[in-house]
Amino acid sequence: MSQTLHRPTASNGASASRTPERVIPVVLDLGLSSPQKPVKTAEEGAAFLGLCGAMLRTTPGAPAGALRALEMLRAQGWRSAPVLAGQSAETLAQLLREAGYNGHALPLARRLKAMAAYLAETWEGTPEALRQAAGAQVPALRRLLRKIPGLGEAAVDSFCQDMQVIWIELYPFAEPRALRAARRLRLGLGQDAAALAGNCAPEELPRLAAALAQIERRDDYAVLTRRLSA
Structure with missing residues (x-):
């Protein structure tokens, strides 16, 4: 069965003449409202902080300052499940309010505490134990x-x-929103994370995927097109 090729047009995100080398810097600038700090192998509690960051970023109504909330957890030294689980919900909620969560602060604080308590009680306090169990x-x-x-x-x-x-x-991994944006912008010959990964160094894929997901979430394609046309 023959397959009709779909040619990219300006209406679906980028013109055919725009190369990944041209598009990606604009995507990163538009999609990342604040610098996306890479996870560091040597950072204390990196995997646990990764779970906290994921919950902070995906909470309904999460502010652009989700990264700020994560940095505040770091600054407090709450880098492990037992330590975070030991904080009161109100103490944690106050930190989240300062980061901009406002009405979502207390429910989110309770969710973070429940996550931390579960890890502390079931998985030796670290997501690394889940990784080992998953083989x-x-x-x-x-x-x-x-x-x-x-x-x-x-x-x-x-x-x-x-x-x-x-x-x-x-590796390679990109969330569904990022892949939808990548397809719309014709970043890669395929439709999966491996195709997207071909556009950048491995350590840069999380930043690129996060930026693409944010553009898809906010439907910023018109803004992106204007910037590319400038």
Whole structure:
């Protein structure tokens, strides 16, 4: 059965003459409202902070300052499940209010505490134990992550996208919104994360995917087109 090729047009995100080298810097500038700090292998509690970051970013009504909230957790030294679980919900909610969560602060604080308590009681206080139990098998890892209280599918996607730089079995990974944006902008010859990964160094894929997801979430294609045409 023959397949009709769909040619890119300006109406679906970018003209055929715009190359990834031209599009990607604009995507990163538009899609990342604040610098996306890469996860560092040597950082204390990197995997646990990755879970916190995923929950912060995917909370309904999450502010652009989700990264600020994560930095505040770091500054407080709340880098492990037992330590975070030991904080009162109101103490944690106050930190989240200062980061901009306002009406969502207390429910989110309770979800973060429940997640931390579950890890502390069930998985030795660290997501690394889940990784070991999954045997480096991504489907098994995702099933275990979904059992964590308060961690939905979107948060699991966000976590996998961020952690692929140090949990190498996750590479390449891009959340569904990022892949939709990549297809619309013709970034790669295929329709999966491997095709998108061909546009950047491995350590840059989380930033690129996060920027694409944000553009898709906000439907910023018209703004992107104007910037590319300038």
